[in-house]
Amino acid sequence: MMTAQSPLSSKPLVMARHPPIQTLLSLPDELFIPILIHLDIPDLLAVSRTNRRLRRLALDTQLHHLRLNVYIPLRLITYLSLRPTEHDLLTRHILRSPLRLAHRFHAAANGLRLAFARNSLRRKLALRPQLNELIQRGVYPATDARVSPVLAMRCKALEREKVRNLLEQELKDRIWERIRSVMGRREKDRQESVRVLVRRYSQRRRDDNIGANIFEKHRREVREAPTRAKVYRLRLFFERISRSQKISVAVA
Template sequence: MTLSIDMQSDAGAIHTLVSFGDLPDELLLHVLSFLDIPELLSLSRTSHHLKHLSSDPLLHRLRLKYSHARVNQLLPRRPPLHVLQPPTSTIYLTRTHLAARRLQWSLVSIRLNRSISRRPKLSTLIAANILPKECCKYDRRSGEIVWGNGIAGALVERKRQVEREKIKEGLKVWLERKAYQIGLRKESEGRVGIMLWRFSRKMRISDSPHNLPDWCERPKKDRVSGLKRFWEGMGSGRSSNT
C-alpha cells in the first residue's frame, strides 16, 4: 500500500510516493487507534509488521481512552428508563414485564382454544358458500369433509373461469352446428316447395264454371231444400218415437 505525499521545500513542491509500512510506528498506532476490533483483525492478516502493531498494548490503551471519552459524552444524552420500558417501548423488560407477557400469552391461548372448539364445520362453511368445496375432500372413515390435497384457494376462481370458458366454447360449437343443420333443412324445404309449386301450377284446375266436370258442379237450390226437409223430418220422427 502506497501513499502520495506532497512536500514543500525551498526548491518547490516535491511529489513523492511512500509505502504504508514505511511510516513511523507512532503514526501507524495513531491511525490504528481509530479502527474497531474486526478491522484490526483484518489488517493484521496483511503483514507481520501490522500484526505486531495491532497487538501492541499501547494501541489498545489509546482505544480504551478514546472509548471512555466517547462514553462520557453519550451518557448524558441517553433516554430515561421509563421510555425504554413498556408500553412505550420493549427495549428494557423487567421480570414483572416478562411475567405479564407470559400471562397474556396464556390468556390468548385459552381464548383461541375456546374459539376453535366453537368454530363451524367445513360442511357448514361450504353450504354457506364461504369456503370453496375444491379446497377440501371427503373422508370415508369419519364421513365428514376435511382439509385435503385440494386446490389452493387462490386457484379456485381461476379453475371456475376456465370451466366457464369451456362451457362457452362448447355452446358456441353446438349453436354453429345447429345453425348449419337448420340452414340445410331450409334449403331442402325450399327446393321441395319450388317443386310443389311448379307441379301445382301444371295441374291447377281453372276456376271458370265451364271447365268444371260433372262431379264438381254446384248443387241446385231445390235439391238443397229437399235434403233439408228430409233431414228435418228424420229428426222430428226420432223425437216423437222417444
C-alpha cells in the first residue's frame, strides 16, 4: 500500500544561486581614476579617509597631474562659456554700474545723515518748553495766545516793517553824516593845501631873496678885495723900501 507524499517532500529543497553583488570597491583602478578626476581637494581628502585603496588612489601623482593639466582647464573653459554677460548681470541686478553704486552710496549716506538729524530734532522737540511756560517766562507775548494766527502774522509783518523803516532811516542818517564828514575833511584838506602852498611859495621867495643878497654881498666883497698878485707886489715894494731905509740909517 502506497502512501501519498507531498510534492514538497518528494523534491529536495535547492537554494537559488544569485550572482555576486558588485560594489564600488570591486571596480578596477582604471575606472576609479576618471571618477576621482572630477573631485576637488576636500572631496579627495574625504575619500582618502575611507580605506587604504582609495587613499592610495587619491594620492596618486598621475591623478593630480590629469586634474591640473587636463580637467581643470576644460572645466574653466566650459564655465567661462556658460557664464552670463555683464549686460545680463546688470539687468538681473546682480552687478551694479558705478553710477548706481555712487547713487546708492549717496542715498545711504544721505539717509544716515537725515536719520541723525531726525533723531536730534526729536530729542530737542521733546525737551522744548510748552506754550504756557513760554508765556510765563515772558518769551512769548500773552496777547498772541488770544489772537488768531492770521492777525498775529499781520501784526508781526507790521512790526517788521516798522523796524525796517527805523533801521533804514538810521542808516540814511549815518550815511549822510559820513558824507558830510568826508566832504568837510576834503574841504579842510583843500584849504590846508592852499595854505601850505602859499607858505611854501613865500618861504621859497624869502630863500631866493636871502640867496640873492648873499650872492651880491659876496660878489661885492670879491670885487672890492685886492687880488693876491697885487698884495704880493705891494708887500715886495714895502719890504724894498724898508731895507733901503735900514741901509741909509746904517751908513749915516
